[in-house]
Amino acid sequence: MMLSLVAVGGVTSVLPEVHRVAVDVHHWVTDAEFTQMFVIARAAPGPNMLLVSLIGWHVAGLPGALIATAAMCLPSCALSYCVAQTWDRFRGAPWRRAVEHGLAPITIGLILATGWLVARGAPGGWPAYTIAGITTAVSVFTNLNPLWLFLAAGLLGLLGLV
């Protein structure tokens, strides 16, 4: 479970690697179970990396879940902490401004790509795209709490419109 340090750029990019380790190498879960867990982790609030907690839970119950979560988070957290300290020391240094200003547009491009992929990956074709578009517009132009949008979208799904 030391995949944490490999997961540059977010967990979604290492999911294939998690799959390889959990299913092919260690046989902790089957292919079908992995897919189910992915859906559950996506459906619940919070970071998608909780998939790892589910695998841990499946293998060894509650201790397994806690250990897997910790293993996934601790190394990168420790690193983040050190980087944050160093980074603060160079507040205002010209090279730091350049790095930040250079990375920002790429980060935003990646976030837009993620939103695009999630919206496009939702099964349901045009009704789903419409919901995604309306959510985007409403959250950009108003301050409405997005939970209302989720509630409405969930209801539409329940009524069989998506």
Next chain:
Amino acid sequence: MTSAPGDTLRVTPGQLYHGFLYAGARGFGGAMPWARRMLVEERRWLTPREFTDAFSLCNFLPGPNIVNMSVIVGSRFGGPRGAVAAFTGLLTVPLLVVLTLAALYSRFGQLPAIDAVLRGVGASAGGLVLAAGLKMAEGLPRTVLGFGFMIVAFVAIGLLRWPLMPVLFTLAPLSVAAAWLHRR
């Protein structure tokens, strides 16, 4: 909480825990948009610019982005205790929910109604992430270069589905070099 964000802002570990607890509890489909809403719009702990800078840093660190973000923001305001408070706050609710769901799921199997609801919410969640990205784009300096790199990154990853690492390691040095040349 109307004071201007900055170094003088005091945030206790307790407040950090609560803030990230809420962000985590609401973070359907990924906690990033909720963390931005909480940090920038609701509590004003960070300016939009600071959020984008901190999030960029997290993107280039290994590990789950938003978890790193909680550590960085937490340590900035409260040192080690702040980092631990923000981190545990972020994960408390999601971990409980996910384990409960898994327990229910393994007992009752998949209900069609749940599936239908999740389809709707899934589409909406994608829209929310897009909106967060657009709001962050608003905060960029309005230069052709900045928007150019943003669009190239979006097209390469989102439309062409190129692997992340080569794209990042090609674009990042170019973009940083461009920002260095245009520094004021």
